[in-house]
Structures are given as C-alpha cells and as structure tokens.
Amino acid sequence: MAVSALLMHCFAMHETKSHSKTIGYLLWIFGFTGAHRFYYGKPISGVIWFCTLGLLGVGWLIDLFLIPGMDRRADARYTSGRYDYSVAWILLTFLGGFGIHRFYLGKPLTGLLWLFTGGLFLVGWLYDFCTLNDQVDEMNRA
Numbered sequence: 001m002a003v004s005a006l007l008m009h010c011f012a013m014h015e016t017k018s019h020s021k022t023i024g025y026l027l028w029i030f031g032f033t034g035a036h037r038f039y040y041g042k043p044i045s046g047v048i049w050f051c052t053l054g055l056l057g058v059g060w061l062i063d064l065f066l067i068p069g070m071d072r073r074a075d076a077r078y079t080s081g082r083y084d085y086s087v088a089w090i091l092l093t094f095l096g097g098f099g100i101h102r103f104y105l106g107k108p109l110t111g112l113l114w115l116f117t118g119g120l121f122l123v124g125w126l127y128d129f130c131t132l133n134d135q136v137d138e139m140n141r142a
Helices: 002-010 021-029 035-039 043-056 058-077 085-098 100-104 108-121 123-141
Strands: none
Touching (some): 021 035, 035 043, 085 108, 085 123
C-alpha cells in the first residue's frame, strides 16, 4: 500500500480524472509495445501495435499527437475511485510478470499465481493489458 501512496503522490491527479497524460506519454516511450493504447482502453489497436511494433514505428509517432484525445476519452469512460489506473498500469507494465498489479487490486491468489508462473507464462500479461482498465473500473464501482 505504501508504494501506491507514493506513486499517487508523485502523479497527483484531479479526483475526476481516471487517467494521466503524463503516464500516457511515459507508456508512449514504450509505444511500440502498444502500452499507451492499452492504458487508454484501446485493446484491439494495442494488440496490433504489440504485434507490429507500433505499425513499424509510424503509428507510434502519430500517437504522440493523439494522446491528449485518448486521455479525454478514457477520463469520460472510466470511473475514478479507490484504485488508481496509473498506479495499476505502471505496476503491470514494469512489474507485470511478478503479479504486483494483482496484489495492488486486492487479488492475492491470482497475484501469487502470476508470481510463480511469470504472468501465466506471459500470455496472462497480454490478457491483463487488454482488460486492466475494466478490472480497475469494476473495483472502483464496487
């Protein structure tokens, strides 16, 4: 819990915002993996970016200018609340193989499963890239 408090302090956001442009641009640096597209709730194009290395870099460069619009749409679509989307995404992107994001979301059993299987042999990692926004949204609505 201390890690999430620290990250939330570092990336302080207005209460009604669910996503952050700062985090979006941070993930854009790794955009050839589609991380920023997954973050903003675009799993189909995220998988395409993941499989094609950001449309061979062209789509990745174009996204530099599209992030503000993606951020606005994500803020309108997802519910902010107890669990911070940015914290969950940072944990998934950089520590996903260890299941840290699942522990953060209060899912210790699947967190342990991820810890011992490397994110379910990395297939589960891609699954969570596609569904993490919905998981956090569901937890925030509960």
